[in-house]
Amino acid sequence: MGGDFAPRAPIAGALQALGALPPQHYIELVGQTSVIEAELDALLRGDFAPLARVRDRIAIVEAPDVIAMTDKPSVALRGKTNSSMVVGIKRVADGHAHGFVSAGNTGAQMAASLVHLKLHTGLTRPAIGTIFPTAKDPILVLDSGANMDCSPEELVQFARIGTVYARALLGRDNPAVGLLSVGEEPEKGNAAVKDAHQRLLASGLNFLGNVEGRDIPNGRCDRGVIDVVVCDGFTGNVLLKFYESIGPMLIGMVAKVAALDAREIARSLTQLDVDEQGGAPLLGVRGVSIISHGKSSPRAMENAIMVALRAYESGMTDEIGRRLSDTMPTTSGNAA
Amino acid sequence: MGGDFAPRAPIAGALQALGALPPQHYIELVGQTSVIEAELDALLRGDFAPLARVRDRIAIVEAPDVIAMTDKPSVALRGKTNSSMVVGIKRVADGHAHGFVSAGNTGAQMAASLVHLKLHTGLTRPAIGTIFPTAKDPILVLDSGANMDCSPEELVQFARIGTVYARALLGRDNPAVGLLSVGEEPEKGNAAVKDAHQRLLASGLNFLGNVEGRDIPNGRCDRGVIDVVVCDGFTGNVLLKFYESIGPMLIGMVAKVAALDAREIARSLTQLDVDEQGGAPLLGVRGVSIISHGKSSPRAMENAIMVALRAYESGMTDEIGRRLSDTMPTTSGNAA
Numbered sequence: 001m002g003g004d005f006a007p008r009a010p011i012a013g014a015l016q017a018l019g020a021l022p023p024q025h026y027i028e029l030v031g032q033t034s035v036i037e038a039e040l041d042a043l044l045r046g047d048f049a050p051l052a053r054v055r056d057r058i059a060i061v062e063a064p065d066v067i068a069m070t071d072k073p074s075v076a077l078r079g080k081t082n083s084s085m086v087v088g089i090k091r092v093a094d095g096h097a098h099g100f101v102s103a104g105n106t107g108a109q110m111a112a113s114l115v116h117l118k119l120h121t122g123l124t125r126p127a128i129g130t131i132f133p134t135a136k137d138p139i140l141v142l143d144s145g146a147n148m149d150c151s152p153e154e155l156v157q158f159a160r161i162g163t164v165y166a167r168a169l170l171g172r173d174n175p176a177v178g179l180l181s182v183g184e185e186p187e188k189g190n191a192a193v194k195d196a197h198q199r200l201l202a203s204g205l206n207f208l209g210n211v212e213g214r215d216i217p218n219g220r221c222d223r224g225v226i227d228v229v230v231c232d233g234f235t236g237n238v239l240l241k242f243y244e245s246i247g248p249m250l251i252g253m254v255a256k257v258a259a260l261d262a263r264e265i266a267r268s269l270t271q272l273d274v275d276e277q278g279g280a281p282l283l284g285v286r287g288v289s290i291i292s293h294g295k296s297s298p299r300a301m302e303n304a305i306m307v308a309l310r311a312y313e314s315g316m317t318d319e320i321g322r323r324l325s326d327t328m329p330t331t332s333g334n335a336a
Numbered sequence: 337m338g339g340d341f342a343p344r345a346p347i348a349g350a351l352q353a354l355g356a357l358p359p360q361h362y363i364e365l366v367g368q369t370s371v372i373e374a375e376l377d378a379l380l381r382g383d384f385a386p387l388a389r390v391r392d393r394i395a396i397v398e399a400p401d402v403i404a405m406t407d408k409p410s411v412a413l414r415g416k417t418n419s420s421m422v423v424g425i426k427r428v429a430d431g432h433a434h435g436f437v438s439a440g441n442t443g444a445q446m447a448a449s450l451v452h453l454k455l456h457t458g459l460t461r462p463a464i465g466t467i468f469p470t471a472k473d474p475i476l477v478l479d480s481g482a483n484m485d486c487s488p489e490e491l492v493q494f495a496r497i498g499t500v501y502a503r504a505l506l507g508r509d510n511p512a513v514g515l516l517s518v519g520e521e522p523e524k525g526n527a528a529v530k531d532a533h534q535r536l537l538a539s540g541l542n543f544l545g546n547v548e549g550r551d552i553p554n555g556r557c558d559r560g561v562i563d564v565v566v567c568d569g570f571t572g573n574v575l576l577k578f579y580e581s582i583g584p585m586l587i588g589m590v591a592k593v594a595a596l597d598a599r600e601i602a603r604s605l606t607q608l609d610v611d612e613q614g615g616a617p618l619l620g621v622r623g624v625s626i627i628s629h630g631k632s633s634p635r636a637m638e639n640a641i642m643v644a645l646r647a648y649e650s651g652m653t654d655e656i657g658r659r660l661s662d663t664m665p666t667t668s669g670n671a672a
Binding site for chain 1: 406470471481484485516517518521525526527529548549550551552553554567568569570571573574575576577578579580581582583584585586587588589590591593594596601604605
C-alpha cells in the first residue's frame with residue numbers, strides 16, 4: 001500500500017517478477033484486500049493480460065491500515081498495528097515469507113523491521129546498503145540513510161555487515177573496506193570518522209583506510225579496488241541522492257554538446273538506472289527487508305523482489321549473524 | 337611554494353594573469369627568491385617568452401620556509417613563521433596586498449588566515465565557499481572543507497556569509513539559502529541540521545528549508561531556485577570531491593556508448609572544468625584568501641588570481657563584515 005504509485009506499481013512489479021521466476025516462487029500482496037483485488041483485476045484485464053497465468057501464484061494477505069509517507073514512524077508503528085508494513089514484516093518474522101519488499105515509508109519500514117525481525121547479536125543499529133555504479137565494479141555504500149548521527153563503533157559495525165554482504169551477494173573475496181573521509185591520512189575527518197579509523201585498523205577486517213568522495217566514481221583509491229564504503233547515513237543519503245540526480249544532468253549536458261538524444265544515451269547506461277537496483281537491503285536485521293524508492297516503477301519493484309530473493313537464497317541473514325559472531329570482539333563493550 | 341606543481345604552476349599562472357589584466361595590476365610571488373627567480377627566468381626564456389613584457393609587474397617577496405603538504409597546520413604555523421604561506425597572508429593583513437592565493441597546505445592556509453587576517457565580529461569559524469555547476473545557474477556550497485564537525489550556530493553563520501557572497505560576487509538579489517539534509521521536512525537530518533533548521537527559520541535570511549543531494553545538480557528544489565547550500569565541511573568536501581570525479585567518469589561512459597571522443601566532450605563542458613573555478617575563497621576572514629587545489633594547473637592558478645581580484649574589487653570583505661553586523665542578533669548568545 002506504500003509508495004507514490006501504490007498499489008499499481010507494487011502489484012505490476014509482482015506480476016512481472018512472477019512472470020520471470022520459476023513456478024515454485026509465489027508472492028503475497030499485503031494490504032487492503034478489496035483495493036488489491038480491484039487493481040489486480042484491472043491490470044490482468046489490461047496490459048498485463050499475458051501474465052494471467054501467474055495469478056494463482058499470488059496470495060492476498062489482509063492488512064486494513066495504511067501508513068502514509070508523512071506518518072511519523074514511531075506513531076505509525078504504535079497506532080497502525082495492522083498496516084501492510086507491519087503485517088508484511090511479521091510474515092517474514094514468523095517464517096511464512098522469506099523476504100519483504102516495500103516502497104512505503106522508509107522510517108516505518110526500519111522501525112517495524114527492528115521491532116519484529118530484530119537485530120543480530122552485537123549490533124546496535126541496522127544500515128541501508130546501496131550499490132553505487134563506478135567506472136569499475138559496483139561498490140556497496142552503507143549506511144545510505146538509516147542512521148543520521150553514528151558513533152565510531154556503529155561505523156565499525158557497518159564495515160562488518162558490509163564485508164559479509166559484499167562476500168555473499170556481490171561475490172567479492174576478502175572485500176576491501178574504505179572509510180569515507182576528506183583525506184587519506186588517518187587524522188583527516190570528523191570526530192566519529194577519526195575514531196572509527198583507529199577501531200577499523202584493529203578490527204581484523206580488510207581495511208583500506210580512508211577513501212574520499214573522488215574515489216567512489218573511480219571504484220578505487222591509491223591503495224587498491226574498493227568493495228565497501230562506510231559512512232554515516234546522513235552523508236551516504238546526501239551522496240546517493242546527488243548521484244541519482246547528477247547522472248541525468250550530465251547526460252543532458254553531454255547530449256546537448258554532442259547533439260545526441262539524451263534518452264537514447266540514458267537507455268544505454270543501464271548501470272546508472274535506479275530502477276535496475278530496485279531496492280536496498282536493510283542490513284543487520286534477522287530477515288530480508290528490502291527498501292525501495294517511494295517513486296519505484298513496476299520495473300523497480302520487480303527488481304527489488306529479485307534482490308529479496310537473492311538475499312534469501314544466498315543465506316545472507318544467517319551468514320551475517322554467523323560472521324558477526326566470528327569477527328566480533330568477545331566482550332560486548334568495545335569502547336576505546 | 338605550495339601545491340603539487342610549485343613553483344612552476346603558480347608562477348606560470350601569475351604570468352598568464354598579468355598578461356590578461358590591465359597594467360595597474362601587479363603580483364608578488366612569495367617564497368624562496370633564488371628558486372622563484374630561476375623558475376621565472378626559465379619560463380620567460382621558454383614558452384612564456386611572449387609574456388616578457390609583464391616581468392616588471394612581478395615583485396618577489398622573500399620567504400625562506402616551505403610548509404609541506406603533509407605538515408600539521410598548527411606545527412607549521414608555529415615552526416615555520418617565515419613560510420611563503422604566512423609571509424603572503426601577512427602582506428594582505430598589513431594592507432600591502434589586496435588578496436592572497438595558494439595551492440599549498442589548505443589547513444595551514446586556514447590557520448594562517450585565521451591568525452593573521454582574523455574573523456569578522458560575530459563569527460566563530462570561517463568556511464570555504466565552492467561554486468557547484470548545475471543544470472541552471474551555479475550554486476555556492478559552504479562549508480566545503482574548513483570545518484569537520486559544525487554546531488547549529490556555525491551552520492547559520494555559513495548561511496549569513498553565503499548570502500552576502502552570493503549577492504556581492506554572484507550577483508544574486510536576495511539569495512535563497514537551502515540547508516543540506518536527507519528530506520525536505522524540518523525533522524529530517526542529523527542533530528546539528530535539525531537544530532540549524534529552526535535557527536534559520538528565525539534568522540531573517542531567505543531560507544528555502546532543507547534541500548537534498550538531488551537538488552544540487554538541478555539547481556533548484558520544489559520551493560524554487562537555490563543560490564546557496566549550507567552544510568558542514570565534512571559533507572561538503574565529500575560531495576565536492578565526488579562531483580569533481582563523477583563528471584569525467586560519466587563523460588567517459590557516455591563517450592563510449594555514443595562512440596565519441598571523451599576529451600572532445602569534456603572540452604565543451606567548460607562549466608565542469610575545475611580549472612575554470614581556480615580557487616575557493618575562505619569566507620569569514622577579514623581579507624581575501626583564496627584556496628586552490630593542490631593539483632592546480634597554471635590555468636587554474638590564473639583563474640584563482642582572477643577570483644581574488646574580483647573578491648577584492650567587489651568589496652566582499654567589508655560587505656560581509658557590514659552585513660553580518662546588520663543581520664546578527666544584537667546579543668552574541670543566540671542559543672535556542
